[in-house]
Amino acid sequence: MIFEVALRAMEASPWWRVLPAVHAQFDGPDPELGYAHRRNVSGLWIRENRAFVSMNAQGLRDRSRSQLPAPGVLRIAVAGDSITEAMQVDEPDLFTLRAERKLADRGERVEVLNFGSSGALPLQQLLFLADRGLPMGIDAAVFMFAASDFLNSLMRNDRFLPAYVDDSSGNLVIGRSYRSRSSHRLADRWAGRAFFWVVDHSRVANALYIRAKTGFLSGESIKAARPSGNESCKELRESALEQQRLWIEGEPQWAARRVDRFLADVSVLLKGKPAIFMLWGFGLPERACTEATELRTRVVAQARKKIEAAGISFVDVDMATLGKMGDESGFQKLGGFGARLGYGHLNPWGHEIYAQVLTDAITSRFSNLLQRGKSACSAPNCSGQN
Numbered sequence: 358m359i360f361e362v363a364l365r366a367m368e369a370s371p372w373w374r375v376l377p378a379v380h381a382q383f384d385g386p387d388p389e390l391g392y393a394h395r396r397n398v399s400g401l402w403i404r405e406n407r408a409f410v411s412m413n414a415q416g417l418r419d420r421s422r423s424q425l426p427a428p429g430v431l432r433i434a435v436a437g438d439s440i441t442e443a444m445q446v447d448e449p450d451l452f453t454l455r456a457e458r459k460l461a462d463r464g465e466r467v468e469v470l471n472f473g474s475s476g477a478l479p480l481q482q483l484l485f486l487a488d489r490g491l492p493m494g495i496d497a498a499v500f501m502f503a504a505s506d507f508l509n510s511l512m513r514n515d516r517f518l519p520a521y522v523d524d525s526s527g528n529l530v531i532g533r534s535y536r537s538r539s540s541h542r543l544a545d546r547w548a549g550r551a552f553f554w555v556v557d558h559s560r561v562a563n564a565l566y567i568r569a570k571t572g573f574l575s576g577e578s579i580k581a582a583r584p585s586g587n588e589s590c591k592e593l594r595e596s597a598l599e600q601q602r603l604w605i606e607g608e609p610q611w612a613a614r615r616v617d618r619f620l621a622d623v624s625v626l627l628k629g630k631p632a633i634f635m636l637w638g639f640g641l642p643e644r645a646c647t648e649a650t651e652l653r654t655r656v657v658a659q660a661r662k663k664i665e666a667a668g669i670s671f672v673d674v675d676m677a678t679l680g681k682m683g684d685e686s687g688f689q690k691l692g693g694f695g696a697r698l699g700y701g702h703l704n705p706w707g708h709e710i711y712a713q714v715l716t717d718a719i720t721s722r723f724s725n726l727l728q729r730g731k732s733a734c735s736a737p738n739c740s741g742q743n
Contacts (some may be wrong), residue, residue, distance in 0.1 A: 378401050379401070380401050381398060381410070382395075382400075383395060383412055383418075383444075385544065385553060386540045386544040386549075387544075388536055388541065388544075389519070389533075390474075390481055390484055390485055390518075390519065391481065391519055391533075391535050393416060394416040394474065395412060395416060396412060396414055396415065396416040397413070397414055398411075399411040399412065402444040402445065404444070404445070405694055405697070405701050405702055408444065408445060409447070410448075411448065415489055416489065417470060417471055418443065418471050419451070419453070419470055419471040420448060420454060422468070422470065424492070425494045426493075426494050428734075429466055429733065431465075431466065431467045431468070431496045431726065431727065431730045432467075432468045432494055432495045432496050433469050433470065433495065433498070433719060433723070434493075434495040434498050434499070435469060435471060435473070435498075435715070436472040436474075436477070436483070436490075436499065437472070437473040437474075437477070437482065437500070437501035437502060438473065438475060438476060438482075438503075439474075439475035439476065441472070441473025441501050442471070442474055442475050443471075443703060443708065444475070445694065445701070445702045445703075445704070446703070446705055451471055451708060452708040452709070452711035452712040453469045453470065453473075453715070455708060455709060456469050456715040457469040459712060459716045460720070466730065466734065467727070467730075469719075470490070470495065472485050473501075476518075478502070478506050478509055478518065479500065479502050479506055479507065480512065480518075480519055480615075480619060480622075481518050481519055482500055483500075483619070483623060484531075484626070486627060487626040487627065497630055497631045497632065498623075498631075498633070499632070499633045499718065500632065500634050500635065501635045501636075501637070503636070503637055503638035504636045504660065505596075505638055507612045507616050508603060508609075512612065512615050513611055513615065515532035515533055515535060516538075518535065519531050519532070519533055521614075521615045521619075522534075529615065589645075589646070590645060590649055593640040593642075593643055593646050593649040593650070593653065594646065594648070594652070597639070597640060597652040598652070600656040601656050603616070604659045604660045604663065605656060605659045620663070620667035621667070623667070631670070631722075631726060632669045632670070634669055634670070634672070635714075636660065636672070636673065637674035638675070639657055639660075639675055640653055640675065641675055641679060641685055641688070642654070642676075657673055657676075661673075670722040672714070672718050677717070677718075678710055678711070681710050681713050682710065690704075690706055691707035691710060692704060692707055
């Protein structure tokens with residue numbers, strides 16, 4: 358009881374950003390997604406940088422949203438991992454909300470919804486949009502993920518997340534063997550509901566639960582700072598060779614098959630809605646690394662060709678970000694906080710740059726959609742605010 362009172366007092370004090378605290382438990386088992394944000398949960402996030410985080414009624418790390426958009430308002434859903442989820446910054450700093458405000462300044466009636474979820478690989482992002490985005494009336498989708506995500510073994514291992522697995526005939530299907538785990542079997546029973554009630558209402562119970570958790574949902578971070586000289590060339594070459602195997606040579610075969618299946622599923626599961634793939638992780642070109650830079654160019658061209666052949670727009674996030682920064686040295690300012698500047702998730706400045714990149718992608722790739730939205734918006738039914 359003493360610890361409980363102390364933790365609550367420190368959380369409620371003006372010094373909550375520096376005093377000891379326990380971050381809230383925002384996720385829970387989900388039968389369709391493996392795990393997902395729980396609806397209407399709020400509390401502190403204390404890793405990397407402290408922020409007060411709220412999940413809205415739809416279970417999104419976003420501002421409050423109506424279940425359906427107002428007449429004449431377009432909805433664009435942005436799916437991603439912890440970079441998009443952005444627990445480390447205050448809600449107004451989210452690059453999705455910054456992009457929404459930039460579009461409003463241009464006279465666009467568009468809502469940009471944040472479907473980011475820590476650790477979410479491409480398939481989980483797609484299923485998140487299909488499960489929660491379509492019922493919210495989304496008009497288009499943006500996927501933000503690393504080019505190497507298709508090489509993650511969890512893309513073919515469904516013990517924790519939905520994954521593409523081979524059925525008895527050798528065809529790829531979406532597997533969900535995680536449903537047999539005790540955490541999933543109990544989640545919708547009284548015991549599971551009672552457990553999360555205790556975790557939500559007791560800081561001590563929450564601290565013990567977090568302490569007991571293991572592994573793969575710990576979240577990922579980016580390394581914003583870039584090595585220099587020979588190390589930079591080596592990193593670029595290794596990244597380009599890895600991507601060459603996947604996007605040009607079709608190896609390993611298990612990953613290449615999942616790329617093809619995912620590209621086909623985007624149109625099917627999103628019911629033909631337009632989509633953009635904003636891929637990062639190809640590395641940045643280096644003037645001193647001619648061979649590696651040329652290889653990167655070929656890899657990106659092939660990835661673009663394959664993705665656009667599936668009717669999906671493509672954005673090279675690394676190059677688009679470089680265009681906003683002006684030079685490579687600024688990359689170290691995008692991620693990390695305080696003494697860890699240059700290492701970690703996007704800070705507010707990083708979110709501003711990503712918001713500019715996202716805004717440009719939406720206005721250029723979804724120009725026809727935006728124009729149709731304006732044409733369909735008549736004075737009587739479009740007079741309200743977003």
